[in-house]
Amino acid sequence: MLALLPSYAGLSDPVLDLRLACLDAVSWLGSDVVVVGDPQGCRVGHSLLSAAGVSRRDFVPPQPPEGGSYLVVGNGSARRSEKAPGHLDERSFAFDDGLRAALASSDAGWSDFALGDDLLASLDGIRELLGLLPAGTPAQVDYDDDPFGVRYWVMRWEWS
Numbered sequence: 001m002l003a004l005l006p007s008y009a010g011l012s013d014p015v016l017d018l019r020l021a022c023l024d025a026v027s028w029l030g031s032d033v034v035v036v037g038d039p040q041g042c043r044v045g046h047s048l049l050s051a052a053g054v055s056r057r058d059f060v061p062p063q064p065p066e067g068g069s070y071l072v073v074g075n076g077s078a079r080r081s082e083k084a085p086g087h088l089d090e091r092s093f094a095f096d097d098g099l100r101a102a103l104a105s106s107d108a109g110w111s112d113f114a115l116g117d118d119l120l121a122s123l124d125g126i127r128e129l130l131g132l133l134p135a136g137t138p139a140q141v142d143y144d145d146d147p148f149g150v151r152y153w154v155m156r157w158e159w160s
Contacts (some may be wrong), residue, residue: 017143025156107135
């Protein structure tokens with residue numbers, strides 16, 4: 001996740017496609033955004049909002065401000081290759097498939113958080129998101145890849 005901070009974007013940006021998808025999604029959120037995630041995720045979220053020129057608020061559940069949006073920052077497993085931060089763990093593939101399916105369908109019943117901890121997933125914001133989304137709210141998936149052995153998605157949901 002920290003790879004999205006501006007200090008990591010040098011002459012050759014190692015996560016350019018992910019960064020561009022994030023900035024596009026952040027720009028789509030509107031002008032009043034609540035950032036949800038662990039401390040590292042919030043740091044990245046605030047940086048993305050700043051880069052996109054979007055105002056932010058601290059997380060105050062359960063509803064965003066009138067006309068506002070959420071920016072949820074987290075990631076799937078960080079053990080998808082030998083060069084991943086946590087090295088390869090074969091369980092990461094099925095875990096990430098299940099998490100992606102839960103996110104794409106707003107499945108608040110998904111509960112594999114303990115395995116996510118073993119796989120170095122950042123799930124604080126995702127846990128909050130699954131509790132906030134109305135069941136069955138479909139996601140638009142803008143990015144789905146695992147650069148450097150870490151699974152990232154950029155998804156958008158719309159509900160009122």
